[in-house]
Amino acid sequence: MKTLERNITIQLVKQGNILSPKGFKAAGLHAGLRYSKKDLGMILSDTPASCAAVYTQSVVQAAPLNVTKESIHTEGKIQGVIVNSACANACTGEQGLKDAYEMRNCAAAKFGLPDHYIAVASTGVIGEFMKMDKIKQGIELLEPTADGADDFEHAILTTDTVTKHYACQTEVDGKLITMGGAAKGSGMIHPNMATMLGFITTDANIASADLQKALSEITDETFNQITVDGDTSTNDMVLVLANGQAGNSQLTETHPDWPQFVALLKQTSENLAKEIAKDGEGATKLVEVNVTGTQTKQEAQVLAKTIVGSNLVKTAVYGSDANWGRIIASMGRSGVTFNPGDTTIAFGEITVLQNGVPAPFSEAEAKSYLEEPTIIINVHLKEGTAAGTAWGCDLTYDYVKINASYRS
Amino acid sequence: MKTLERNITIQLVKQGNILSPKGFKAAGLHAGLRYSKKDLGMILSDTPASCAAVYTQSVVQAAPLNVTKESIHTEGKIQGVIVNSACANACTGEQGLKDAYEMRNCAAAKFGLPDHYIAVASTGVIGEFMKMDKIKQGIELLEPTADGADDFEHAILTTDTVTKHYACQTEVDGKLITMGGAAKGSGMIHPNMATMLGFITTDANIASADLQKALSEITDETFNQITVDGDTSTNDMVLVLANGQAGNSQLTETHPDWPQFVALLKQTSENLAKEIAKDGEGATKLVEVNVTGTQTKQEAQVLAKTIVGSNLVKTAVYGSDANWGRIIASMGRSGVTFNPGDTTIAFGEITVLQNGVPAPFSEAEAKSYLEEPTIIINVHLKEGTAAGTAWGCDLTYDYVKINASYRS
Known part of the structure; x- marks a missing residue:
């Protein structure tokens, strides 16, 4: 139990992860993009979730970022996140953008969701085209479950040596709010904004615009304050999904428990960021x-x-x-x-x-x-x-x- | 023979160095700051030379920079440069400044020059005090000669694996102008301004203010464009001494051969800069x-x-x-x-x-x-x-x- 200023109390969830909050499932499998390791992962919320995101500030942005932005901007809701490792789908021109859309739409079709309820993220080598046949085959095989967090965490890794996960809880309106996260590094880590891939889930009830405010507020002192090698990726992205299943009255900046929620998000982000730094390429300390x-x-x-x-x-x-x-x-x-x-x-x-x-x-x-x-x-x-x-x-x-x- | 724009012709001086121009001598010896390698060097002009300099833009500047700035600002003339390796004399407070002045004044006394005709440079570990007894004993033993360039080049090295020298010539007013340089790297190389230590001698006739204009003009595209590790030293300094012994009419920006002189300085600086980059710590390419x-x-x-x-x-x-x-x-x-x-x-x-x-x-x-x-x-x-x-x-x-x- 860690006590912060304003008597904010946050409880660590031991061995917690993106599935610690209510109403989320996940999956990860080997689609054949990498030699033998898992390379395709999915997070699925039972219901459409409010979504906030921060992206790399690089002039060079990978195709999936454009697709994810478009998805979020349509309605402010995301229900599923599809992620691949091995290929960044960056600097791949029009073909790359077409592939990112196709990846999104295949995932949407598989789970019977509108296209714009799906966010897409990729990580891996820049300048190579996606093996779309393998991606599509892989999507068909994805079956998110309540214990799929570990598979998901493995599927998003590149040169990382360990998976990165964290979860914590706090009370809002007397309701227990849980937040969980998964992330991957571990090279090209020097965020101007995000860095790496980070996925945070929560069952808090909060609108997208307010979630975005909270995320933007804490990014500069968490994800943006880590560096492994000074290089910023073309694919950096942090996504937060809030599906509201905790049943609290909707959080806004004027809600008395707003600082509690921001502290929860900060603690989750800081811990994921530190795990990424600690597992920097070749790092021993x-x-x-x-x-x-x-x-x-x-x-x-x-x-x-x-x-x-x-x-x-x-x-x-x-x-x-x-x-x-x-x-x-x-x-x-x-x-x-x-x-x-x-x-x-x-x-x-x-x-x-x-x-x-x-x-x-x-x-x-x-x-x-x-x-x-x-x-x-x-x-x-x-x-x-x-x-x-x-x-x-x-x-x-x-x-x-x-x-x-x-x-x- | 390299032909540049405006029909500028510059001739390489094979195996040339800081003593290729007329009227300079140099020395280098082991004063005992390092275990066995040379660690104290001196350049001496036969006559007072016009001097220009650029320094590190770091907020943290070593004591010798302050002393050298004061020397140059007094009259715009420098006749001798005293340099040590092994100790940077940086972050050494008042004692460090006192030591840098003492080093300057001892060198002036030894060669019978006014204190402000001596420039001081140091390179090595930050935060350690100078072994002034060894410095003073070493200065007493310095005997600059016409073939002391190699000794000088060795005395200024730290982790460098090779000495760095270059010389080239051009004609101004039908007079042959020669320019030579010595430099050391090879870590903390990422100039905001200078980087490393660079010493350039020339027998051109030019006033200090004009020499400074030429140096400032070419620094941004030469010394400032190399990087080894992104770290900028507290001790970076490039000094140019022009003793006028070539006998040309004084060079100014309106002199028809001004571009010729600037090109000579640029070529010398670019070559020294490239040699530093090539010999970056651990570099193979x-x-x-x-x-x-x-x-x-x-x-x-x-x-x-x-x-x-x-x-x-x-x-x-x-x-x-x-x-x-x-x-x-x-x-x-x-x-x-x-x-x-x-x-x-x-x-x-x-x-x-x-x-x-x-x-x-x-x-x-x-x-x-x-x-x-x-x-x-x-x-x-x-x-x-x-x-x-x-x-x-x-x-x-x-x-x-x-x-x-x-x-x-």
Whole structure:
């Protein structure tokens, strides 16, 4: 039980996932896009769900994003999400758009839904065409069930080494609201907006426009604050489906429990984001950077993300080397103005720079701390009272290995 | 003999260096800052030289930059440059500034020059104090000679694997003007302005203000267009010394041979920049990205530098994998607006994307091309007629190895 400001209480659902909320089913299977792993997944709500989404801010956007946008904009409702891995269907021109529509419409036909009740997402190699025969055959075989979350989670993975899921609950109007999520990384992770694929389900009753407000509000401090390699995908998308089956009175910004709902969405998103960072390609450690004492929240977020995204900081963390000079050097190029002479840096509780002056510390102690699976870097400035956090991972031999041969 | 626009002819000086121009001497020795390698170097002009400089745009600037700026601003003349490796003298507070002044003043005393005729540069680990006793002992032993260029080039290296030097000549007023350069990389290379340390000497006759104009003009398309790892150092500096011994009438922007001189400086800078990129930490290949068909030169430069700086592109080049999807994906997040449907991408002469549509190409042929030591990526858009180039290198296991243990 975690208590947040305003007495918001959120309860973790142990081993929870996208099927923890009421009224959702899921499936995942091997359609033949990948050699042997699952590659086609589906989430299905029993009833049409309010839907909100955020997408990559890349100039280059994959075809499925256009199709999903169109679906959502038609009525603000989505009942099914069809997802494939192995092929991104990006930079595939008119054929790619045609394929994305066909994928949507096949899924709609299979489950007897209007075309615009289906959202489409793809992830994988850019610039290759979809194997539509396999996609269509696969869709025919999809049978979402109440225990299909694990299959779905596997079907959306690319270079990820583990599935990513989370669920939590809170009370609204005295009704229990549950939220669950699934996500995949793990390269091209450096969201300008979303990053990767994220799917969040909830049984809360909320209109699409309000759901979109909540999602937009928390994206900048959750999904947008992780980075694995500085590259933003053409396919990034986070979808939230709310099917209203919890029976609460409809949530709006003026509802007394609105902060409760936003906190639920933030906690789900932050946990999925951290899981993605932790499973970054080749990563051995999760790195969290907290920056405090800036004039604005945005400055703190930019500083935190610049530090956590620095190749030199990432390799130092991999080597368990308390090389704090690389931290302040990356801050210097972040575009944020600050006084280096007022800067304090600590690895966890071990202060290495105090008000701009190198602080004596035990190298052995620092090295020992940096060998842990989660590294926290704390930076404090004296410019103001704002704060921000970002998450990332170390840069390892395996990152190079994975990416020197991903397509082949 | 390379012919540029406006009939500018520039002659390469084979195996040339900072001592190719008239009236310069250099030295380099082991002062004891490093275990056994040379770590202290000096360039000395026979006479006071006009001086121009560009510095890191990082908010965090090392002490020697402040001292060098003060020296140059006093009279616009520099006669000697003292440089150490092993210690960056950055984030060292008041003590660091005091040390940088002392280093300058000791060098001035040793050669009987006014303090402000000496420029100071440092490179190495951030956040450690200078071993001033060794620096001072070393300065006493420096004896610049006409064949000390190689010693100097070695003394300024850190993780570099080779020395970097270049020289070329042109005619101004019928007088032969020679220009030479030395530089060091090879991590924290991602200039906002300079990057790394670069030292350029010339015997041209030109006032400091005009020299500064020429340097500022060419920096954005040379030193600022290379990247090794996206990190900008606290110590980046490029210094140009012009001692006037070639005997030409003083060069100004209205001098008919001004373009000749700017081209000479550009060629020297571009070659030093490319040598730095090629010797990037762990690099096995030089990557050149040419972008054409943008509305502005700056857009082309941003696109080229984003592509060449992408970890995913860099690892694909290392793996000789023609994974062009990563190229267009990085372009998409560059901040530059363009139509993906009008984009053409080629590895050398091998077109892989033609007007936004995947082009059929021989994977074997592409792989063979990508195994060469220099890889050229050509990107053409249809937004305008501007063009830009950037240089970088591949991302390899050795980059990780070098940086996971640099400080230790």
